[in-house]
Amino acid sequence: MPIPSSDRRTFLRTAAASLPFVASTGTVSALRGSSGVATKVNPIRLSCNLYSFNEPLMSGQMTLEQVLMFCADLGFDAVDPTGYYFPTYPALPDDSYVYQIKRKAFRLGLDISGTGVRNDFTLPDATRRNAEIDLVKKWTGVAARLGAPVIRIFSGTGKELPMNYNREEVTTRVVDAIRECTDYAARQGVMLVLQNHADFIQTADHVLNIVRQVNSEWLAVNLDIGSFKIGDPYEQIARVAPYAATWQLKENLFVDGKEEVTDLRKIMRIVHDSGYRGYLPIETLGKGDPRVKVPVFYEKVKKALTAITG
Template sequence: MSTIPQDRRTFLKTAAASLPFVASTETSSLLDSAGPKKGKVNPIRLSCNLYSFNEPLMSGQMTLEQVLAFCADLGFDAVDPTGYYFPNYPALPDDNYVYQIKRKAFRLGLDISGTGVRNDFTLPDTSRRKAEIELVKKWTEVAARLGAPVIRIFSGTGKELPTGYNRDEVTTRVVDAIRECTDYAARQGVMIVLQNHADFIETADHVLDIVRRVNSDWLAVNLDIGSFKIGDPYAQIARVAPYAATWQLKENLFVNGKEVETDLSKIMRIVHDSGYRGYLPIETLGKGDPRQKVPVFYERVKKALTTIAG
């Protein structure tokens, strides 16, 4: 009694075994054609850094929940809500509220790609710097409860540094603070991502020096393409890109200190060549209603993504 093959792949295996004259290369070709096609899937997805909605969020024109719904309707895969937009920041939000936002995002089909705080590790005063470290630690716990894989931090503004300060000494101060935060974050399962922000960190050399000195698997870069304001930003972005665990794509960047529109095709090529996989958060800045600006930039970035798809 003959057996009916269960599927085409089973049939081809049986046929190949019973036909000795079929070359092995031909058999392989037949079997490959029988299986599912392995098309190249673009691993890059878009997130919205909610600083794009800073004005309506801070003024109360929009709630965090409303912004989440707007982003979901637009087509984003994720959102990155900065800590500023949780009630009573920098005080920690109530767990019930954190879980409410987490549930809301999940029900809308949104991942939470990250969150962030405002900190300053360049402060000369030891007790104030310790308070900044504790701020990052506490918000790392919030990130863990929120389900955010990364928390964005800064090196610091450097505004309180005296004229003629020793940069290496301050960098050591920043490195020690970040290392303490990173060790703590590792126990929470959250990565610390250092954002270049045209402050104490101005160049690729500055950010890479800190990352290498901390030397932790739990520290990476939040690559802010609009905050390299010295020299060629594209060259600096390309140098830092292999260390990025998340990004901030902006409408404009600075070429030799002059603000110009971002060449998104060039940025996407850098993203591709770095081997990055994950979310690309976009962030719109400046005047104008984000409910109008964000969709326009979102479409520009989506179009640029097609240059590295396939």
């Protein structure tokens, strides 16, 4: 009985992903094809941050399952669905639904490269801040059940801070909250990744200061290239890149506060030079149908990645 083409594609992608390889220090391992010619294994794979589909997902025009199918058909290796695309958020979804999404992704040949929550650790009120810590912990458990290796978190908006707030004091507050969450995440086998989001964290120094103070192997950075809006973003991205466990690649970034089209080859050079191995989630923003925008940006990113890595 012939195998349906959709299942065949899934099988071929899954089989290719499962081939073993051997890596040596400072080199990328190679596989030999039927011709006997060694070919490099690219340790960087593309994921789709599903915020790209925020409007159709939040309006009900597309379901999470439909978005997964779209991403699989396009050729993504993985997806990154934020927690608020699950029913009942911020309350936890039923495990049955979590496992349904996990199974759907697996059957489509997609990894789940991460998930995320909205949290604010800058809140002055300790009771509310503890509720934010509890939120992160609960969704870290969801990430573990989903099979997501990382969960994205934020420092916080800082919107409720007084005009004359002491940054060092608030940073300590954020560090203490994240440290408590990383201790829990370690027991779940999930890494926390702190996203720079042009809020309380505005510069490379801000994000690196927090990461270094927490000082946990279970905390890294979700490097959002579009959220450094002060100074030279490429210089700041390069400084943070060695601490990144995942990324968010965007169509535009800000040079001295001015929005410009991202130089993707420059970004890929930074990624390559940092020694990063893992997923590069892309995220399209702004108006327009993501079913049109995402494929266009996906091809641009793939082309830039190929130009650097070969």
